[in-house]
Amino acid sequence: MALNVKKDTVVYQIYPRSFKDTDGNGVGDIRGIIEKLDYIASLGVNVIWLSPIYKSPNDDNGYDIADYTSIQPEFGTMEDFDELVAEARTRGIGIVMDLVINHTSDEHEWFKRALAGEEKYRNYYIIAKGENGKLPNNWGNFFAECPWAKFSDNEDEYYLHLFSKKQPDLNWHNPDVLEEVKSIMRFWLDRGVVGFRCDVINVIYKNSLANGKKQLVLTGREHYLSTEGCHDILRTLRKEVLEPYGAWAVGETVFVDISGAKDLCAPERGELDMVFYFEHMECDQVFVKWFKTRLAPKKLMKTLTKWQNALPWNACYFENHDQPRFISRFEDLGAYRKEASKMMAGLLMTMRGTPFVYEGQEIGMTNGDFENLDEVMDIESHNIYAMAKGLGIPKGIRWKMIKRTSRDNARTPMQWTGNKNADFTNGTPWLKINANSKEVNVKAEMEDPKGVLAFWKQMIALRKSNEILADGSFKVVCERKRVYAFERELDGQKLLSICNMSGKKVFLPSFVKDWKHTVVSNYQETDPTHMKPFEFRLMAQKEVKS
Numbered sequence: 001m002a003l004n005v006k007k008d009t010v011v012y013q014i015y016p017r018s019f020k021d022t023d024g025n026g027v028g029d030i031r032g033i034i035e036k037l038d039y040i041a042s043l044g045v046n047v048i049w050l051s052p053i054y055k056s057p058n059d060d061n062g063y064d065i066a067d068y069t070s071i072q073p074e075f076g077t078m079e080d081f082d083e084l085v086a087e088a089r090t091r092g093i094g095i096v097m098d099l100v101i102n103h104t105s106d107e108h109e110w111f112k113r114a115l116a117g118e119e120k121y122r123n124y125y126i127i128a129k130g131e132n133g134k135l136p137n138n139w140g141n142f143f144a145e146c147p148w149a150k151f152s153d154n155e156d157e158y159y160l161h162l163f164s165k166k167q168p169d170l171n172w173h174n175p176d177v178l179e180e181v182k183s184i185m186r187f188w189l190d191r192g193v194v195g196f197r198c199d200v201i202n203v204i205y206k207n208s209l210a211n212g213k214k215q216l217v218l219t220g221r222e223h224y225l226s227t228e229g230c231h232d233i234l235r236t237l238r239k240e241v242l243e244p245y246g247a248w249a250v251g252e253t254v255f256v257d258i259s260g261a262k263d264l265c266a267p268e269r270g271e272l273d274m275v276f277y278f279e280h281m282e283c284d285q286v287f288v289k290w291f292k293t294r295l296a297p298k299k300l301m302k303t304l305t306k307w308q309n310a311l312p313w314n315a316c317y318f319e320n321h322d323q324p325r326f327i328s329r330f331e332d333l334g335a336y337r338k339e340a341s342k343m344m345a346g347l348l349m350t351m352r353g354t355p356f357v358y359e360g361q362e363i364g365m366t367n368g369d370f371e372n373l374d375e376v377m378d379i380e381s382h383n384i385y386a387m388a389k390g391l392g393i394p395k396g397i398r399w400k401m402i403k404r405t406s407r408d409n410a411r412t413p414m415q416w417t418g419n420k421n422a423d424f425t426n427g428t429p430w431l432k433i434n435a436n437s438k439e440v441n442v443k444a445e446m447e448d449p450k451g452v453l454a455f456w457k458q459m460i461a462l463r464k465s466n467e468i469l470a471d472g473s474f475k476v477v478c479e480r481k482r483v484y485a486f487e488r489e490l491d492g493q494k495l496l497s498i499c500n501m502s503g504k505k506v507f508l509p510s511f512v513k514d515w516k517h518t519v520v521s522n523y524q525e526t527d528p529t530h531m532k533p534f535e536f537r538l539m540a541q542k543e544v545k546s
């Protein structure tokens with residue numbers, strides 16, 4: 001399948017645990033994905049990114065891998081996987097796997113053998129001695145834990161884990177680790193996958209274990225963010241593994257800034273095809289993501305523009321399995337859930353880059369309706385809650401923090417119908433299903449030709465068929481308090497994308513009068529002087545077929 005990932009591709013991310021359960025264990029599975037392939041194809045996407053489906057003790061829902069070449073039994077078998085690849089291919093869809101190589105599970109054979117004292121495997125991990133009862137360094141941890149855990153009881157030895165205690169970091173100074181990863185990637189490429197989403201890829205290579213300069217979050221990160229060692233590894237993986245298979249890679253790059261992103265995805269450097277940056281996810285936070293504030297649309301616009309202008313090409317996304325649902329961030333969402341979701345579809349499909357749609361986004365799913373911490377499963381949420389308790393933050397505020405920021409907000413099961421358990425499972429769902437599944441579900445959307453789903457499909461189809469959207473340049477023309485507008489241009493042909501990012505009626509900017517034709521809008525009727533709440537329009541100077 002020769003797809004130009006930069007122009008023709010629209011990716012759909014599946015969080016397998018929450019997609020569709022076919023065996024009644026309350027957890028989604030591969031057969032569920034196969035069952036829904038016609039639905040996925042009907043969206044018009046041509047790549048599925050699967051969050052991890054490898055064998056895992058599930059400390060971090062599969063991002064703790066115990067065996068990179070076997071399938072998590074609750075998700076199915078390797079035969080199911082092969083069938084998924086083949087069935088997807090017949091529908092013109094390629095599969096992208098999640099490659100988690102900063103760490104393994106502590107239940108991985110390598111770690112077990114390291115614990116058993118095998119020198120070869122000790123050297124796969126980052127093991128360091130503490131001195132005089134102290135930890136090896138002052139680093140922080142992504143999940144608000146101590147990043148060092150005792151490696152052996154009798155010695156003052158620790159292993160590094162930037163994520164949970166059950167996710168020991170791999171030692172990328174060891175060439176054997178690189179060889180192992182090459183063969184893991186080839187294993188999946190030989191089974192027909194078309195690329196990889198590389199988890200926290202810019203932290204894999206630690207320059208040194210020296211103390212870091214004190215920071216509010218992640219002290220020590222200057223020693224491992226986008227190091228030369230990491231760039232070298234990426235170049236090797238591209239040249240020796242990805243290129244021969246014609247495969248591609250998107251990197252999840254934490255704390256990445258523009259110059260870092262340029263280094264990681266400049267085509268001539270031969271590393272990644274694109275990266276997921278985080279800055280636009282942080283427009284409604286103070287210092288750290290657990291302290292949310294109002295989403296100021298202008299801040300969001302400025303961030304999007306900055307990134308659109310900086311890189312010739314990049315990944316575009318508003319949702320994934322780690323982020324709250326985007327439309328839930330709008331404080332004035334009110335009764336405009338549908339309009340806002342459609343506006344975000346318009347925005348996502350008209351920006352320059354490869355669009356990534358996260359399961360449920362296409363029907364306007366909202367944050368989970370959790371009522372207390374017992375209903376939340378995510379390790380990060382529990383750790384943060386405990387940390388906040390330790391800091392003396394009152395219970396009510398602690399809960400508010402988690403409710404708004406928990407990664408489980410995006411992990412609630414897919415809402416297929418308004419029936420019991422949204423027809424996600426016949427058993428007990430692993431995570432509470434949102435009560436709004438009665439109204440917000442795929443079945444209801446399929447019956448509504450003017451609904452949210454229909455609009456997402458329309459925008460995806462347009463993104464794929466329209467050359468200007470696929471390849472045109474990007475130029476911002478308006479960043480008002482509420483209104484964002486930009487032009488896309490190719491060979492003198494232009495389109496104008498304009499969004500009202502608020503629940504209020506606003507004046508239509510005067511320059512819009514030069515754009516005579518509305519190609520698409522999320523409202524049936526548009527007004528010559530105003531934009532309605534969360535209105536989106538794609539406009540042209542000459543008539544364009546939508």
Ligand code: ISL
Pocket residue numbers: 060063064100142163199200252254289321322323380407
């Ligand atoms: O959500 C986050 C940032 O806002 C972080 O909590 C997240 O851990 C970070 O983005 C890295 O994410 C990736 O690696 C983690 C895994 O828990 C996440 O699900 C994954 O996307 C560790 O493998």
